[in-house]
Amino acid sequence: MDIVLVFPPLGNHEHAHIGLPLLKAYLNKYGHSSSIIKDYNVEIMDKLIRDFMSGDTKTLFSKNSKNVSKNYTLAQEILRGRNQSDKLKTSWATDMIYKYMAVAGDCISTVGFDPISFKAVEEEFLNVNEEAENNPVYKYIREAIVPDIIEKKPSIVGFSLTYASQVLYTMSICRQVRKINPNIKFFFGGPIASIFWRAFMKSSAFAPYFDGIIREQGEVAVLKLCDYWIKKKGRMDEIPNLAYRDEEGIIKENPIGENCPMDDIPMPDFSDMPLELYAYPKLPFQMTRGCYWGRCAFCGHRGCNSKYMVANKKKVVDEIKALKEQHDIRMFHFADDAILPKYFVDVAKLITDEGLDIVYSVFLRTEKGFSKENCQILFKSGLRSVLFGIESANTRILNLMEKGMDTNTMKQVLRNFMEAGISNHLSCIIGFPTEEKHEAYETLQFLLDNKDIYHKAYITPFGLFSDMVDQTERFSIEKVDIYNPLRHDIDGYVAFEYSYNRNQGMSVEEYLEVLKEARKLIDSVPPGANYFSKSL
Ligand code: SF4
Numbered sequence: 417m418d419i420v421l422v423f424p425p426l427g428n429h430e431h432a433h434i435g436l437p438l439l440k441a442y443l444n445k446y447g448h449s450s451s452i453i454k455d456y457n458v459e460i461m462d463k464l465i466r467d468f469m470s471g472d473t474k475t476l477f478s479k480n481s482k483n484v485s486k487n488y489t490l491a492q493e494i495l496r497g498r499n500q501s502d503k504l505k506t507s508w509a510t511d512m513i514y515k516y517m518a519v520a521g522d523c524i525s526t527v528g529f530d531p532i533s534f535k536a537v538e539e540e541f542l543n544v545n546e547e548a549e550n551n552p553v554y555k556y557i558r559e560a561i562v563p564d565i566i567e568k569k570p571s572i573v574g575f576s577l578t579y580a581s582q583v584l585y586t587m588s589i590c591r592q593v594r595k596i597n598p599n600i601k602f603f604f605g606g607p608i609a610s611i612f613w614r615a616f617m618k619s620s621a622f623a624p625y626f627d628g629i630i631r632e633q634g635e636v637a638v639l640k641l642c643d644y645w646i647k648k649k650g651r652m653d654e655i656p657n658l659a660y661r662d663e664e665g666i667i668k669e670n671p672i673g674e675n676c677p678m679d680d681i682p683m684p685d686f687s688d689m690p691l692e693l694y695a696y697p698k699l700p701f702q703m704t705r706g707c708y709w710g711r712c713a714f715c716g717h718r719g720c721n722s723k724y725m726v727a728n729k730k731k732v733v734d735e736i737k738a739l740k741e742q743h744d745i746r747m748f749h750f751a752d753d754a755i756l757p758k759y760f761v762d763v764a765k766l767i768t769d770e771g772l773d774i775v776y777s778v779f780l781r782t783e784k785g786f787s788k789e790n791c792q793i794l795f796k797s798g799l800r801s802v803l804f805g806i807e808s809a810n811t812r813i814l815n816l817m818e819k820g821m822d823t824n825t826m827k828q829v830l831r832n833f834m835e836a837g838i839s840n841h842l843s844c845i846i847g848f849p850t851e852e853k854h855e856a857y858e859t860l861q862f863l864l865d866n867k868d869i870y871h872k873a874y875i876t877p878f879g880l881f882s883d884m885v886d887q888t889e890r891f892s893i894e895k896v897d898i899y900n901p902l903r904h905d906i907d908g909y910v911a912f913e914y915s916y917n918r919n920q921g922m923s924v925e926e927y928l929e930v931l932k933e934a935r936k937l938i939d940s941v942p943p944g945a946n947y948f949s950k951s952l
Pocket of ligand 1: 707708709710711712715716753754781805
């Protein structure tokens with residue numbers, strides 16, 4: 417095997433991620449057919465949860481879950497649509513798996529390392545005993561993952577890092593494999609590596625155990641990387657998006673290349689993935705890349721990645737149909753940053769005309785184009801759940817963020833979706849730089865006053881990781897340290913942000929207090945968002 421593409425432990429295992437299946441399909445199209453995807457995360461999650469249900473932590477599982485584990489399998493069957501009469505129970509089944517994930521998260525929190533900062537991960541990496549018998553994660557790495565990689569004899573192992581909680585275990589895998597076979601090259605991609613690549617490259621703890629980082633989109637860069645290491649074609653300094661150390665140990669940063677056109681990207685290849693093991697029987701799919709708006713200040717999708725590209729609509733529908741048939745799955749998540757209403761409604765009409773019989777969720781902006789009529793078209797095609805980033809209900813903050821939204825439009829659009837039978841999920845940010853307490857409470861009040869137009873709301877703290885770092889004056893921040901990622905909100909998503917000082921508005925301590933209160937009043941962190949804090 418030439419290439420092993422790894423989704424490493426520990427992270428959310430709600431459903432398969434889209435990045436590696438797209439990469440595998442693309443590599444195959446351009447002559448690298450000897451690759452395999454290994455989602456070690458879902459394998460270990462499944463094992464840990466089964467052990468919890470039958471072993472020492474059984475009490476924790478049964479005490480918290482009552483009927484959750486019993487109903488979990490039934491919920492999965494319903495979502496698979498294997499029993500047509502169960503179609504109406506979709507919402508019950510979705511909620512059941514949601515609860516199951518929360519219980520599973522509580523159990524995982526008893527064995528996983530909580531990465532409160534990049535430095536803490538480095539320290540743990542330098543001091544940890546990987547031979548410890550009583551840690552099931554290291555035991556699995558030692559006894560299952562490392563031998564599996566060694567046995568495959570790859571030239572390259574590529575890791576997709578989506579959660580901060582994957583960093584420690586990724587580095588441990590690299591160190592253990594390198595000890596046995598020093599010839600295998602390790603490269604990282606995915607949001608955590610792409611955003612915080614400087615911290616990785618500068619880390620003296622990690623440097624001996626990996627060979628580079630692919631920033632932004634992976635397809636073209638990984639193809640050229642494979643051409644270089646496997647076919648001995650080209651040069652390292654010609655590989656777009658790559659950061660690496662040269663022979664003298666100097667950090668090199670190759671320029672970001674052009675994005676791969678959507679219609680050049682083949683259908684994602686899930687054939688290596690153990691789809692039965694994910695919590696939801698759901699496949700991710702992408703019909704667009706980047707964001708057509710691309711202006712929200714806090715968003716990591718700005719810059720190169722924000723170039724908006726759409727796939728041919730017929731290709732989209734043909735691929736969804738093929739995936740449904742190949743994998744006997746009728747539930748999809750469209751993992752697009754945001755989709756323009758007209759294009760989306762056209763795709764929805766095609767889905768209905770083709771009689772695809774799917775249900776799906778998606779991320780959208782509250783655009784006026786989502787009229788009552790269009791929402792009905794979307795429902796008819798199978799849309800059941802939308803996540804809207806509404807972020808704030810305060811006009812000054814919305815403007816400072818450049819969100820391009822107002823609360824009246826938000827309310828009208830949310831009502832259109834709700835009345836069509838689609839479940840709205842809202843995401844709000846507390847603690848945007850300069851935000852005052854009363855402005856944060858305005859958002860909270862908006863959520864309390866409008867409970868009839870959404871199903872669930874998630875409140876996340878502001879995290880600095882976008883190009884706001886280049887506009888410190890505008891956002892009244894200073895002393896940004898891009899080499900020291902950390903987490904302010906240790907109960908929320910396992911995501912890093914840069915450390916910095918705030919000169920105006922609430923302090924970090926103040927907005928975390930408001931956040932705590934808001935979560936009590938309205939919100940729970942989505943299960944699986946953080947496997948290291950108690951959610952029940
Ligand atoms: S709409 Fe969403 S994806 Fe687009 S820039 Fe704003 S936050 Fe980012």
